[in-house]
Amino acid sequence: MPVHRIPGKGRGSVFALTEELDAWLAENPENEAEPQEPAPPAAAPSPASPARKGPLRLILSLAAMLGVISLGAFAFSQGRTPEVPSGLPQDPALASIYLEARSDWARRSEASITAAIAKLTQVTDGDPGFAPAHAALADSYILAREFGSMSDPVAFGRAQQAADAALRINPEDPDALRALGFIEYWWRGNRQESMRRFTAAIAAAPQSAQTHFWLGNILIDNGDFAAGLKELERARLLEPASVPILVDLAWAQYAKGDVDAAQRKLEALRQRDPELATARDYLSIVYLDQGNIAGFVEEYAAHARIRKLERETAHAEAMTAALAQDPDAVLPLLVRAMEAEIASGERSFLPWPTMIATAADDREATLRLLGKAVARNETWGSAWVIRYLTQRWRGDRPVMDLIGKLRPPSMAQN
Structure with a gap:
């Protein structure tokens, strides 16, 4: 089973990565329970009622034996699971801060995004060569616009710097490519470059809900409704209880002209x-x-x-x-x-x-x-x-x- 330990002396912490668990399940089908129907979109899944009962029960049992909490694949907050890129900083303190920052990012509030930026800055200062922290910082700056803590010019400028830093370390970092695709469309209006960045991001990490979500949002705005809805539905399949994704699915209905249905969903x-x-x-x-x-x-x-x-x-x-x-x-x-x-x-x-x-x-x-x-x-x-x-x-x-x-x-x- 792909369970990792944060390095350090004494009693350590472990975490599990979503993409590695998916690969493990694919290679070991006997560990997977019968498929479950997805939960209705308005109801966030409970940590006690996962879609995959067999392997999750085993993982939780392992966590209980070790006396730890996994912050990677099973950190629930408003029905969202933070996406944690493979690898962690070698320093155990920085690794812990990085995982905390990813959970802050997933909570999607002004306070949590501000906290994520502060923690990720600690990580990039302490380990400048750790590309995922720079990419996560770019994501956090982009979200800081939406949650009221930063103006567009400042947020986009800082997100660009952070994404560029990540790509200097790893030219194929999927989160950094996604951030630049977002910036190219919403800040520069460069559709061709935006699509190039998103295509590369999906090729590098095809199971990233956030990438499919942001690309779907852009395609809907551009009037490519069929392609945009396909991306949003893919994001919803990956994160079925994500409120932001549900909001943009409702918005897609409005953009297409189904005004009354969009109103009902947005009011809810x-x-x-x-x-x-x-x-x-x-x-x-x-x-x-x-x-x-x-x-x-x-x-x-x-x-x-x-x-x-x-x-x-x-x-x-x-x-x-x-x-x-x-x-x-x-x-x-x-x-x-x-x-x-x-x-x-x-x-x-x-x-x-x-x-x-x-x-x-x-x-x-x-x-x-x-x-x-x-x-x-x-x-x-x-x-x-x-x-x-x-x-x-x-x-x-x-x-x-x-x-x-x-x-x-x-x-x-x-």
Whole structure:
């Protein structure tokens, strides 16, 4: 059985790696129980009720004999299992800190991501040649954007540095390749390079739920719905109780146009975790699409609060005040604010302001923003924006011609 011991004197700790357990089970089918039906997506699996009863009972018995807790394959937190790359730092103290950091990363909260960054920095300082810690640090910086502890420019810049450091040590590190694929799409808009990085990451670690998850998210945004859903479902199969994956599966339904189903699922996920920024962000857009201005303002404000976005918080406060006086004034107020930001250079990318202008039924502003985006040679992902604009302006030839010039090329590989 592939169980490892962290080096050190006296009573040590052991851990088991998911990918090695899978290989062991494949080579020893007599140890595997009958296949179990996957748990319903809304119910997180209990540590006492694993899918593979036979080998897990044996592993837990071994852990009990040794008096240890495995932090690798069986660390449960919000139904998630942290992915621990093969190998650990040789120093036992750094190995322990590294495993703690991976568990912090898996908990997905502002405090836990901040803790993961601090611990991983300790590891990279103490063992600069340990590539997985640099790659995990890149992942943590990327998540720090979502959980409110770091701005996009700072987070993406630091994630790039950490991923580059990992690849200098190991050019095939799958987590570092994944992080760079994420950065290339969301920060640089380089679709071809993003796909190249993700393809290499999957080739190096085909069972990484996080890689399939992030690639699926990108493909959905780009409008490659079939390929994106395939990646998200693969991620869900690998981590069936992951709330972030469930959120993005609901979002994929919205992006495709199933607005009511997406709303129901996102509202249920918001109730499950009110501080999950992505669910609040997605719901704000769903409510805007449905014309629910009060719901839009509430979710917009919650997302800004969770992610500590100063500009969006100011918008939320202004819209909340306008909502109390005249709901019809809310969206025109936001359009004016966004156009002022574009003129000053504070805001550079235009899909979201264009959707707001369309929701405000402001054709003039919509044409103005679309024309500016075309003049800038923008290529939009934001497939949900393009779908929304197309539905609202179908038959309006000047608007539709401009939208057609902003559609992105497919990223899906044949």
